[in-house]
Amino acid sequence: MPGSDPEKRAQNLLEQFQKEELENDDVFHSLSPCNLDEEEELEISGAQEFSLFQEELVAEQLTYMDATLFKNVVPHHCLGCIWSRRDKQENKHLAQSIRATISQFNAVTNCVVSTVLDSRELKTRQRAKTLEKWIRIARQCRILNNFSSLKAIVSALQSTSVYRLKKTWACVPKDTMLMFEELSEIFSDCDNFATSRELLLKGVTHGTVPYLGTFLTDLVMLDTALQDYLEGGLINFEKRRRFPAFTRN
Template sequence: MPQTTPYAGKFSPNPYTTTSGSPHPYSNSSGSPHPYSSSSNSSGSPHPHHYTPGPVETVYGGLCYHDNSLVSGSLEALIQHLVPTVDYFPDRSYIFTFLLSSRLFLHPYELMSRVCYMCLEQHRTMDPQIDRRRIREIAPKIVQLLTEWTETFPYDFRDERMMRSIKDLTHRLALGDELSRRAMQRVTQRLLRKLTTLGQYEESLVAAGNAPVEKLTAQKAKQQAARREDVMSMCSDPFVLAQQLTHIEMERLSYIGPEEFVYAFALKGPQDNRKLFFNKRRASNLEAYVDWFNRLSYLVATEICTPVKKKQRARILEFFIDVARECFNIGNFNSLMAIITGMNMSPVSRLKKTWSKVDTAKFDILEHQMDPTSNFYNYRTALRGATQRCLTAQTSREKIVIPFFSLFIKDIYFLNEGCVSRLPNGQVNFEKFWELAKQVSEFLSWRLSACPFERERKTLQYLLSTPVFSDDELQLASYESEGPENNIERDTRRSLRSSLYRA
């Protein structure tokens, strides 16, 4: 599904742009937001390099700037800063950052109502001709702002009140500017198409989760292992399987809304009305993506533990090591980590006789790349390399960057937990939200890439729907493959046999 990025991954902490060259309302006549940025000091010293001024902090209309960067402000001033005028339009980075973070303080519908009021009602006169002229002048800017909003945060418009606001605005703009009315109609049509596509995807997730699945018990799997299809019978080429995994990853990434990163951590109170708004979603695409990671890990472990013969288990182990290596080369770090996680699960790692038949040198290299020590230093280095490759890519394949998603979520979580959203004086801590938006924006730029690989329908279907073992079933399958080594393991196997075979 085509997506748009807020500002091509570039971040400007100074959100000033004007479409006519006029200064922002809070700037001086030159357009600079700070009149104190002269290179000489106030005494007119001819040797300014002998004097090092401290950081400049200024306040304009409820917004606080530190060295020319917006760092905090009252919620009302920040909303006003979002509203375009005839001579001013906010920078795209500011639009994205504020729309992303504002939902911590007010519902998107509340924000929409206030923006509409400030755009159309605040300066309304009693003269219809003056009002029409003013609407005609401001209409293109309103359309531009709503285009940004609907393209980047389409889920906000699942609220019927938001859609009514869009329709009302379209009607109001028609009174002053026919071109803008048509433009708003196109915006609405694109939005409806996007919401339809998103809804269909979420329904498919729900349907897949509710579909009856054949019970795959360890006993049944062992009995049928000789004739059961396994992953290598579906796809024997590790490069092709890595490509199919990348298809799944990129499709699921493409449906995650940027607002989900805010809702996932910020809405904790059971009485929070905004959480009720979020729960109206039929599925959380962020959670569905995390579920996919878990499924892939369990699929890997199931495929390894199922075969009766040690030689076949070793072949599948080596196959998945090669798949993981190809995922690394592609830039698919999420599948890479899911495969490593599956192979490190206890039922797999205890298969010492199987591992003895495998050349583990390649696996050791992959584990080193994803080593969690020093805050995943090796992985973060590899991710930076993949990101740089993406920026200079000559082919669509080189543009693929799929981060280890659980760590990405963890980074955002600690950013949210480590910084207050409001300062002691009650102002919004916008420095925090610049950083949050920077991280989410980078994710959105990765999400834009199209998967260049040919789809293998049967392989994709197998990866998404073949049954996998539960924890207990994995443990029992492991014991059936290589017997218990001590009394504790023998007792565990006996208990698992009793419970699972009886079931």
């Protein structure tokens, strides 16, 4: 926890280890018969570095970040009457809690794409390994009921820049491809995203991080379809009844 005693002790240990590491590096460089120039040093590419992370750990960290943002969502920020006006210059301050979740979603999507398209020097099988790893991370997100990062990863893998890599996808094992197809089906737009809605309701009792995009779209459409006031200036209580969790008091 931020500011806790264990965090302070951990920070002190980290500083101590970093100091010792610097001292050891100085000794190494002074004893080494030949030192590499900066341009000759071996670098680990983004894809190679990414391959070192455990899939379960990545999914857990993504879920922690998504859950923290979701807990901080202000319900009435989701209302169509607020969210639909977000792009106007004078409304840049509106719906900050929703903007934060979208920024996280975009960050995950960009991370997936950048690791897959790391560099032109990557071989086809190396890219395939990266695809496979992301699919397995997406599977772990599904197990954790983190539909937000799951949707972000699936969307990134379905993006044009990644999905057009036909030779790379051909190197992905069949069982992994079947897994990807099953995960993709969750967000199928068939019957108004019926599958994802059903899974979300089933996971509520066990803790779930939803993908807000579907529901933000619903609320914007409802806000557009239903007027705030009826003829004669009467309040449209039918519209307000549809938003019991989002009333602003």
